[in-house]
Amino acid sequence: MHQTVGSSPIxxxxxxxxxxxxxxxxxxxxxxxxxxxxxxxTIARGRIVSITFPPHIPWHEFTIVTAADIPGENxxxxxxxxxxxxxxxxxxxxxxxxxxxxxxxxxVLPAAVAAVQxxxxxxxxxxxxEDSETGAAGDESKVIWHGSDYGGTANxxxxxxxxxxxxxxxxxxxxxxxxxxxxxxxxxxxxxLYIENNGIIAEYSPTEGLTVQGSMxxxxxxxxxxxxxxxxxxEKCRVIQTETGGAFGGKEDFPSxxxxxxxxxxxxxGHPVKICYDRGEDMAGTTKRHPSRTxxxxxxxxxxxxxGGEIDFAIDGGxxxxxxxxxLSRGTIHAPGPYHWPALRVSAKAMATNIPPHGxxxxxxxPQSIFALERHLxxxxxxxxxTPEELRRRNFLEAGGxxxxxQHLSDPIDLHALLTRxxxxxxxxxxxxxxxxxxxxxxIKRGIGFASFFHGAGFTGxxxxxxxxxxxxxxxxxxxxxxxxxxxxxxxxxxTILCQVAAQALNLPYDEVSILRPDTxxxxxxxxxxxxxxxxxxxxxxxxxxxxxxxxxxxxxxxHDYTPEQFRNAALRYHAEHGTLTASARYQAPGxxxxxxxxxxxxxxxxxxxxxxxxxxxxxxTTYAATVTDFxxxxxxxxxxxxxxxxxxxxxxxxxxxxxxxxxxxxxxxGRMANNQMTNYIMPTSADLPPIHVHFEEVPSIHGAFGAxxxxxxxxxxxxxxxxxxxxxxxxxxxxEIPLLPEDIFERMTGxxxxxxxxxxxxxxxxxxxxx
Numbered sequence: 001m002h003q004t005v006g007s008s009p010i011x012x013x014x015x016x017x018x019x020x021x022x023x024x025x026x027x028x029x030x031x032x033x034x035x036x037x038x039x040x041x042t043i044a045r046g047r048i049v050s051i052t053f054p055p056h057i058p059w060h061e062f063t064i065v066t067a068a069d070i071p072g073e074n075x076x077x078x079x080x081x082x083x084x085x086x087x088x089x090x091x092x093x094x095x096x097x098x099x100x101x102x103x104x105x106x107x108v109l110p111a112a113v114a115a116v117q118x119x120x121x122x123x124x125x126x127x128x129x130e131d132s133e134t135g136a137a138g139d140e141s142k143v144i145w146h147g148s149d150y151g152g153t154a155n156x157x158x159x160x161x162x163x164x165x166x167x168x169x170x171x172x173x174x175x176x177x178x179x180x181x182x183x184x185x186x187x188x189x190x191x192x193l194y195i196e197n198n199g200i201i202a203e204y205s206p207t208e209g210l211t212v213q214g215s216m217x218x219x220x221x222x223x224x225x226x227x228x229x230x231x232x233x234x235e236k237c238r239v240i241q242t243e244t245g246g247a248f249g250g251k252e253d254f255p256s257x258x259x260x261x262x263x264x265x266x267x268x269x270g271h272p273v274k275i276c277y278d279r280g281e282d283m284a285g286t287t288k289r290h291p292s293r294t295x296x297x298x299x300x301x302x303x304x305x306x307x308g309g310e311i312d313f314a315i316d317g318g319x320x321x322x323x324x325x326x327x328l329s330r331g332t333i334h335a336p337g338p339y340h341w342p343a344l345r346v347s348a349k350a351m352a353t354n355i356p357p358h359g360x361x362x363x364x365x366x367p368q369s370i371f372a373l374e375r376h377l378x379x380x381x382x383x384x385x386x387t388p389e390e391l392r393r394r395n396f397l398e399a400g401g402x403x404x405x406x407q408h409l410s411d412p413i414d415l416h417a418l419l420t421r422x423x424x425x426x427x428x429x430x431x432x433x434x435x436x437x438x439x440x441x442x443x444i445k446r447g448i449g450f451a452s453f454f455h456g457a458g459f460t461g462x463x464x465x466x467x468x469x470x471x472x473x474x475x476x477x478x479x480x481x482x483x484x485x486x487x488x489x490x491x492x493x494x495x496t497i498l499c500q501v502a503a504q505a506l507n508l509p510y511d512e513v514s515i516l517r518p519d520t521x522x523x524x525x526x527x528x529x530x531x532x533x534x535x536x537x538x539x540x541x542x543x544x545x546x547x548x549x550x551x552x553x554x555x556x557x558x559x560h561d562y563t564p565e566q567f568r569n570a571a572l573r574y575h576a577e578h579g580t581l582t583a584s585a586r587y588q589a590p591g592x593x594x595x596x597x598x599x600x601x602x603x604x605x606x607x608x609x610x611x612x613x614x615x616x617x618x619x620x621x622t623t624y625a626a627t628v629t630d631f632x633x634x635x636x637x638x639x640x641x642x643x644x645x646x647x648x649x650x651x652x653x654x655x656x657x658x659x660x661x662x663x664x665x666x667x668x669x670x671g672r673m674a675n676n677q678m679t680n681y682i683m684p685t686s687a688d689l690p691p692i693h694v695h696f697e698e699v700p701s702i703h704g705a706f707g708a709x710x711x712x713x714x715x716x717x718x719x720x721x722x723x724x725x726x727x728x729x730x731x732x733x734x735x736x737e738i739p740l741l742p743e744d745i746f747e748r749m750t751g752x753x754x755x756x757x758x759x760x761x762x763x764x765x766x767x768x769x770x771x772x
Contacts, residue, residue, distance in 0.1 A: 002508055005500055005639065007500075012489075012496050012514075013489060017243075024199075025214045026274075033273070034271040034272070035104070035105075036261065036262055036275040037275070038097050038099075039101065039113050041093070044094050044354040044671035044672070045093075045123045045144065046121050046123045047089060047090060047120065048089055050118070062101050062103050065086070065102075066088075066099055067085070068088075069264060069268055072232070078256070079323065083357065085257075085261070091120065093354050093671055094284075094356065094671045098118065100261050100265050102273050124141065125670055127353055128316070132144075142155070156352070157349075158328055160332045160346070161346070161600065162332055162345075162348070162404065162405065163344065163600075164406070167345070170343045174299045174308060177301065182295075182297050183376045183736065184294070184296075185295075185376065186294075186736065187720075188739055189290070190664050191289075192250030192362075197276060197278065199214050199258075200214035200275055201213050202266040203272045204266040208236065210232065211240070212226065212238070212239050213239070213241070214242055214259065215241075215243075216239075216244060216255040216259075217247045217529045218486075219240070220239070220520060222237075222255050222259045223239050224256075226239075240517070240518070247490040250288075253322050279678060280676050283676035284356070285356060287318075287322060288361065289358065291358070292331070292372075296372060297310040304390065304394045306341055306342075308342060308343040311336070311345070311373075313368075313369055313372075314349050315331065315358075316351055319354055321357075326364070326460065326463075327350070328349070329460050330460055332346055334369050336404035337374070337454070339377075340395055340401060341404050355671045362712065362713050363713045363717055364713060366716075366717050367660065367716050370717045371720045373721075374721030374725065375725065388449070388725065392452050398413065398414075399413045407604055411701060413699075415452065418611070418612050419450075421695070422613070422614050422695070425614075426448070428448055431616065432448050432729065435729065436729075443620065445621060446616070446619075446629075448614065448615070448726050449615055449722050449723070449724070449728065450614040450722050451718045451719075451721040453611055454611070455609050455611075457606065457609060458531060458532065458536060458606050459537075461604055462597060464527075467525075467528075469525065469541060469586065470541075471483070471526050471542055471585050472583065473502060473545045477575075479567070479575075481546070482513070482514045483515040484523045487518070487534050488529045490529070495515050497708075498534075498542050499513040499515055501641070501706065504706060505543045506546045512564055526538050532609075532709075532710025534710075535711065536607070536638075542585070546583070556577075557570060558570035607709055608709075609636060609638070609711065613633050613715075614634075615630075615719065615726045616631070617629060617723060617726040619731055626730075628658050631654055635715075636696070638701040638708045639701075639708045641705070641706070650692070650715045651694060651715075654692050656715075656719075657716055658719055661723045661740060662684070663682045663741075664681065720738050731745075733748050
């Protein structure tokens with residue numbers, strides 16, 4: 001038996017990357033290729049009055065594309081058609097694309113972009129959730145979005161209402177509660193900061209249609225976008241993923257924009273056209289994580305049981321809807337956390353602002369709502385007089401129980417054991433006692449805190465049913481199996497783990513299996529590479545297709561106990577006798593999983609990954625800087641397919657979470673990102689990161705390949721609340737917003753004297769409403 005799953009073979013694309021043979025989009029040059037650039041708005045909101053082209057630029061050498069040149073619909077489709085491909089009269093955010101330029105000499109483009117003169121009739125911008133709510137409430141001067149074919153009302157892209165129990169039951173619970181604890185929590189935008197910026201090369205032929213290649217996550221998303229912009233059938237919109245240097249969600253939706261732009265220039269110029277953003281343009285003009293505001297109102301008994309809750313979750317979607325409705329959806333479902341709520345009401349909304357659209361980012365709404373919940377639970381613990389650990393233990397979901405959406409937890413789950421192990425691995429109790437004892441009188445305040453959380457694997461609700469994903473495996477002319485999927489590799493290990501799954505299912509050595517580069521002319525639509533679905537959903541389909549392939553060869557004479565050489569010979573014989581051998585597997589939703597989109601109840605995900613993260617921090621009361629000094633990440637993720645890649649996923653996610661919590665702040669000035677450079681958008685370097693200890697529990701799930709669950713998004717959820725819980729232990733101050741910068745700590749530690757010097761349990765009562 002070739003045991004590949006659970007081992008750590010060399011990455012499929014690793015050798016090419018290490019040797020410098022991997023071709024990224026800006027390494028690729030085509031004959032007679034030109035280069036493209038984008039002319040963008042300089043205001044947040046208004047109307048275009050005029051566009052002029054000063055004569056000192058030889059404009060006859062350029063190809064110029066405006067909205068009038070679009071042969072199909074002037075829209076970039078994500079979930080709805082509210083997002084123009086190019087602005088046509090109206091401006092809704094800074095950096096909005098207005099014109100496209102192409103020239104054979106890349107060096108002349110910056111001067112040409114700068115020379116285009118655009119005059120505007122400027123209108124006041126809407127830049128915060130609160131301003132947007134004012135417009136939604138009836139202030140016409142602040143109405144910037146009027147709804148679309150996807151729904152929504154003034155300034156409101158989407159709303160969800162998730163309820164457990166009736167409003168009357170919830171009100172009765174609040175009227176009888178021993179404590180009512182309220183809190184408001186905010187998270188900021190975050191830039192994905194992939195190593196490779198967005199880049200695309202497009203070619204156009206009047207007979208063959210479009211061929212677009214570049215750095216992306218979801219080739220078939222771009223196919224869909226091109227069919228509308230160019231009014232072409234899907235078979236004339238070919239999309240190829242080039243080597244992709246990181247994504248984190250930032251190359252899920254945005255390639256539909258830059259891909260459409262490059263293709264428009266290629267069509268009009270008659271040349272292949274490459275557009276590659278520099279770092280400044282990429283940071284200023286592309287999507288980011290949604291800022292959020294979460295308000296909690298919780299009814300609690302005197303023994304620490306959660307009796308009922310009201311959660312108001314709002315995200316800033318930016319100027320257009322993009323993927324905000326599905327980001328909001330995941331944030332809504334994860335807002336109650338891995339806890340039992342007898343009654344609950346979660347009201348959620350995505351609001352429009354005159355900021356560049358926010359979009360997909362690792363975690364997809366869950367980091368925002370989980371941050372609020374885990375900070376709020378520490379607050380409840382102080383009000384009630386329990387430790388953070390004991391409060392959670394009294395409210396954990398357990399096997400056989402039901403989530404807030406009514407999903408039955410049929411899989412084994414033991415959050416108590418996870419918490420015990422995480423606290424033991426991190427020496428939590430001893431360190432908490434030590435820091436509490438040593439902090440008085442010390443200029444370095446130390447603390448330790450934790451967060452317990454879960455993350456649903458796969459698309460939310462009925463999403464996987466709608467995707468109808470298809471996977472294929474064929475046999476190469478050499479008699480070796482080859483995987484055909486649209487799932488993309490961008491550093492996270494897709495190519496490797498899918499080949500491991502196929503090798504294990506086929507009982508072949510890992511090196512015998514290959515995977516084809518995603519090219520929509522060749523590979524089927526296996527769905528997007530998002531939502532922690534690759535290992536679980538696509539991996540399971542690869543496993544099933546491999547089993548079908550093997551069964552076909554066994555039926556044609558391959559012995560059951562075959563060697564790799566016998567497999568190759570049988571495959572070659574089949575080719576000679578029957579032609580091409582291809583096995584397919586299409587997603588079939590399990591019969592016991594059902595989601596009600598209208599009532600927002602049921603089985604939100606096939607399964608969940610569960611985790612407890614523990615952060616240790618130091619707060620310097622001279623510089624007011626907080627640093628993470630040690631970190632333990634424990635997660636139950638089903639079967640770990642590739643231990644080294646899995647640990648790397650966790651370490652990378654924790655590093656991003658540390659940046660989200662303490663370093664990465666988007667500075668907005670009238671809707672424009674003012675710090676769109678690596679010199680002033682501060683991210684943690686390796687020197688700023690602590691030792692990150694990764695621990696796994698393995699409880700295989702029937703829904704994933706050899707028991708695997710999703711893993712990629714999970715580590716983004718827990719670091720920020722664990723870190724701020726630790727900072728509160730260190731300082732006695734309850735910080736409620738991230739990123740938490742030194743100036744924020746300085747302001748509270750020097751300006752909030754009254755609460756700073758109170759005992760934490762007393763200070764908390766100042767901010768909470770308690771009834772007896």
